[in-house]
Amino acid sequence: MNPRRVELLVSVRNCEEIAAALAGGCDLLDFKEPENGALGMVDSESLQAITVYCERHSIPQPLSMALGELVEWHERCTMPRIPSAMKYLKLGLSETRELPDWKSCWQVVTERIEMEQQRQFDWIAVAYADWEQASAASPLEVLSAAIESRCAGLLIDTFHKQGSGLTDLLSLELLDELIQRAHRHGLKVALAGSIRLGDLEALSPLQPDIVGIRGAACTGNRRTSSIESSAVRDFRMQLEEQFHCHPWG
Numbered sequence: 001m002n003p004r005r006v007e008l009l010v011s012v013r014n015c016e017e018i019a020a021a022l023a024g025g026c027d028l029l030d031f032k033e034p035e036n037g038a039l040g041m042v043d044s045e046s047l048q049a050i051t052v053y054c055e056r057h058s059i060p061q062p063l064s065m066a067l068g069e070l071v072e073w074h075e076r077c078t079m080p081r082i083p084s085a086m087k088y089l090k091l092g093l094s095e096t097r098e099l100p101d102w103k104s105c106w107q108v109v110t111e112r113i114e115m116e117q118q119r120q121f122d123w124i125a126v127a128y129a130d131w132e133q134a135s136a137a138s139p140l141e142v143l144s145a146a147i148e149s150r151c152a153g154l155l156i157d158t159f160h161k162q163g164s165g166l167t168d169l170l171s172l173e174l175l176d177e178l179i180q181r182a183h184r185h186g187l188k189v190a191l192a193g194s195i196r197l198g199d200l201e202a203l204s205p206l207q208p209d210i211v212g213i214r215g216a217a218c219t220g221n222r223r224t225s226s227i228e229s230s231a232v233r234d235f236r237m238q239l240e241e242q243f244h245c246h247p248w249g
């Protein structure tokens with residue numbers, strides 16, 4: 001038996017989707033605009049509506065938010081106020097291989113965001129499984145940087161959302177190494193990247209803390225369509241079945 005309960009994160013983009021994801025039984029809500037890329041940030045108007053909704057409903061699930069790609073922050077002059085209920089923040093690291101020192105740049109941007117928002121956040125480092133095509137640092141490099149900079153967790157996701165998913169891109173051996181190493185340093189690990197119901201059996205020997213989905217929670221598995229509570233519920237049930245019945249040993 002896997003001793004951990006693997007939690008289900010669902011990426012949503014508006015209030016209707018929050019309700020559907022919660023009705024389906026998600027454990028964590030992640031705010032993201034799928035039309036804006038793998039880690040697309042929701043627009044200010046949606047963020048405002050989300051803030052009001054979360055305050056009104058006192059949602060107990062932890063909240064996370066995608067802030068786009070680090071390289072986009074060179075040109076960004078302003079940013080919306082991040083809802084006070086938001087606990088975790090994430091920045092994508094695509095195109096950072098072109099930068100002379102992406103780790104310093106990452107630190108500068110995270111510090112700038114915390115200064116502007118006048119509070120601290122729990123940062124989640126993002127490793128792209130398709131890191132070479134994304135021109136990003138490798139998952140092992142990102143994990144080392146995450147440990148050095150005291151991130152709260154590591155998300156392993158895909159940058160490109162057409163075609164290959166997590167299980168096509170990284171071996172179970174490498175995923176296991178990343179998870180074990182992250183855990184030794186106190187970081188949580190979330191696995192994502194076009195994960196479908198049929199991938200859960202293959203992933204079940206691993207011990208991630210979280211499995212994150214958008215596409216599998218949407219109508220027709222299309223991540224740009226809407227979240228369906230029944231799809232979230234099916235995924236939640238399959239997650240329980242695969243990760244809790246595995247004879248871990």
Ligand SMILES: O=C[C@H](O)COP(=O)(O)O
Binds near residue numbers: 157192
């Ligand atoms: O953080 C989770 C991502 O939103 C996963 O999205 P995806 O399942 O469409 O790859």
